Amino acid sequence: MAEKNSAEKKFGTLPIAESNNVARLPLTSQVATTVRDMIVEDKLKPGERIRERQLASELNVSRTPLREALKILESEKLVEILPNRGAVVADPAPEDVRGMLQVIGALEALGGRHAAENATDEEIAEIRALHYEMLAAYSRKDRLTYFKLNQKIHGSIIAASRNAALMETHEQVNARVYRIRYRSNQRNTLWHEAVDQHEEIIAALETRNADRLSTLLSDHLGNTWAKVSADDYASGSGSSAEKLRSGDVGKET
Amino acid sequence: MAEKNSAEKKFGTLPIAESNNVARLPLTSQVATTVRDMIVEDKLKPGERIRERQLASELNVSRTPLREALKILESEKLVEILPNRGAVVADPAPEDVRGMLQVIGALEALGGRHAAENATDEEIAEIRALHYEMLAAYSRKDRLTYFKLNQKIHGSIIAASRNAALMETHEQVNARVYRIRYRSNQRNTLWHEAVDQHEEIIAALETRNADRLSTLLSDHLGNTWAKVSADDYASGSGSSAEKLRSGDVGKET
DNA sequence: GCCAACGATTTGGAATGCAATATTAGAGGG
DNA sequence: CCCTCTAATATTGCATTCCAAATCGTTGGC
Incomplete structure (x- = not known):
């Protein structure tokens, strides 16, 4: 310095x-x-x-x-x-990340349920288009583009649910795990699984099968945890900065 | 002045x-x-x-x-x-409140599922105790105490799920509707329904029936919306201050 | 009498300054 | 050589100050 x-x-x-x-x-x-x-x-x-x-x-x-x-x-x-x-x-512990992904899963399950009911045909078509773009990125092994399109698809499904609080909450929790998912995406080996799941998700949305879409999204996020925990935490330390913290500080109640 | x-x-x-x-x-x-x-x-x-x-x-x-x-x-x-x-x-529109309650419902459904698995017997006993205290308040028609105990029970179930992010998220969304639920509670006429539902909820927790507890909590919150919308919005203007807003301000993306 | 332009006043936005607390470096003693 | 106490330094917490934008009241024109 x-x-x-x-x-x-x-x-x-x-x-x-x-x-x-x-x-x-x-x-x-x-x-x-x-x-x-x-x-x-x-x-x-x-x-x-x-x-x-x-x-x-x-x-x-x-x-x-x-x-x-x-x-x-x-x-x-x-x-x-x-x-x-x-x-x-912030430097969440693995179990915290797991919890966040569960929360996101629950939120997406809710969002998917209502998206299946409320989405316009145009919205669904746009999500399908994003899906194809994502497949293109997958084919090119362009991980960054793939990741961002993936995020955008999920965000679009939530948006189609027409629930402002859900969008806000989802966005906030999502930001907390964004970095970790981003890192995981860069080294993820079992990449094709998520692609297959996405195809099913889009299909369920197109057929407006609310229950199935809800279940798929929840499972999808559970699967995300499996990948994140395998990729990020197994292969060396997830964080690069030395720990300065003396333990989590409580909130102010 | x-x-x-x-x-x-x-x-x-x-x-x-x-x-x-x-x-x-x-x-x-x-x-x-x-x-x-x-x-x-x-x-x-x-x-x-x-x-x-x-x-x-x-x-x-x-x-x-x-x-x-x-x-x-x-x-x-x-x-x-x-x-x-x-x-x-903030002055959320009725549809916003509905959305928030749906989000809370989804969060509690998730929390209930894991609480049924992870709660200690002591935690369950404490929740049961809170439930009895709440019944006492109900019997005395002490609406304020009833309301606060109700909130505390739901918070305790979430806490028993052992998911920090879930607790935080739940608390935050809950704060957004607290005032409205509080007002609704003060004038709510169909009071006994919620009491019956609570009995079922506690029972499901005690038998550690995750699926049932999850469903009950989700339905319970849906029911809450029915009461809130009937009590608060039907009977006169929900808010007492004149509107100053020109429409919702966008967030900063 | 109504509306528009203007100036005074209020209010929020941001920078600066000062006090309090924590961190670090160093000296002294064991 | 290590530990402890202390002084110097750095950093955060909060108040104050300055500035720009909005609001309000007024005046003048139509």
């Missing part, structure tokens, strides 16, 4: 800050999005400490919006704030 | 601020808890605008921790922050 005065070290300025096309969002929101992405894309490692001054100056903002953003990320459980000791990137 | 300089007008100082027994939590957390309670207990009305300077001085804090607290409550969807226009207490 030689330099100290250089404002922008490794991360540039905020993306939206310069291109003021969308009516300029509050700084806090921009910072929250930026830091959230940094966590979710594994640029900030689990367990890593976040120093406010440092990160704020890297993002060319003051500590105030960064602190507000950290509070948001804390309630999204992406960071943990230890009183008087600062923020660290 | 005659006075302007009196610091504490209608709300006293923060509860924990004076009794510094628990290692003094950060102000932001205290403020978040206080304001959350004010919203959830209907002291701040849905749609009501929150003026930062005013509320901050009423709570004897500066705007900084209040603003941080509002960001937390925003991501809990208890307030809505309109850029440059301040925060208003």
Whole structure:
């Protein structure tokens, strides 16, 4: 750490800050999005400490919006704030991840049930299209595109359920496991299984078979856990940063 | 509005601020808890605008921790922050509430399934005890106690599932409908139905019948929607504050 | 009498400054 | 050589201050 005065070290300025096309969002929101992405894309490692001054100056903002953003990320459980000791990137234990995937499974089961009833034909056709795009990425072994399309398909099914709270909740829990699933996807060996399951899922949606879609989605997420636990945790340490935490901090009740 | 300089007008100082027994939590957390309670207990009305300077001085804090607290409550969807226009207490539409109850139903279904497997006999006995206490409150027509015990029972079942993310998610969605369920409980006429359902729920837990408990809980929440929609929305306007909102603000993707 | 433009005031957004707490480095003693 | 106590440093917590945007009241024109 030689330099100290250089404002922008490794991360540039905020993306939206310069291109003021969308009516300029509050700084806090921009910072929250930026830091959230940094966590979710594994640029900030689990367990890593976040120093406010440092990160704020890297993002060319003051500590105030960064602190507000950290509070948001804390309630999204992406960071943990230890009183008087600062923020660290969340580092869920395997059993926690398992629990999150179960929650996502339950949410998708609910979403699928209602999507089968409420989705428009156009929505279903679009999901089918995304599915084909995903197959293309699979064929090319383009794992990143595959992963993102996979996420988008599931999100679209949830969206088709027409339940705002479900969408929000799903998105939030999903963000918590995004990084882990992303890493798992990059090294996953049993890749074809998920593809087959997806075909069934789309079919159930097209035939508007609510019960079957619900079951398939729930099972699919259970299967995701199997893959994640095998890929991520079996092969070396999942996290790259040294653990700084002294144990989970309780919530404020 | 005659006075302007009196610091504490209608709300006293923060509860924990004076009794510094628990290692003094950060102000932001205290403020978040206080304001959350004010919203959830209907002291701040849905749609009501929150003026930062005013509320901050009423709570004897500066705007900084209040603003941080509002960001937390925003991501809990208890307030809505309109850029440059301040925060208003969330005022979900009936269909939103319905969606939230469906989500809670799905979460409790999952929680019940695992609680039936993982709960200790002590936990089950404690839940049974809470159930009897609730019956006592029912018999006395003590609606407030009944309501709180009801909430506690459901929370305990979730807790017995041993899934941290599930507990957190459940708690968060639950907070969003707490006020509405509370109001509904106060005027609910078909009260005995829920009591009968609870008896079945406890029985299913005691026999560790996971499938049945899961189904019962899901149905129970569906039933809750029936009551809430009948009690709260049919009888006069659910919210007491005038609407200030121009429509839901999008989230920041 | 109604509406639009303008200025004063209020309110939220963000940066800065100061106090309190935690962390680190170093000296001294065992 | 290790441990402990202490002083220096770094970091967070919170209040204050400054700035920009929105709101409100007023005036002037139609």
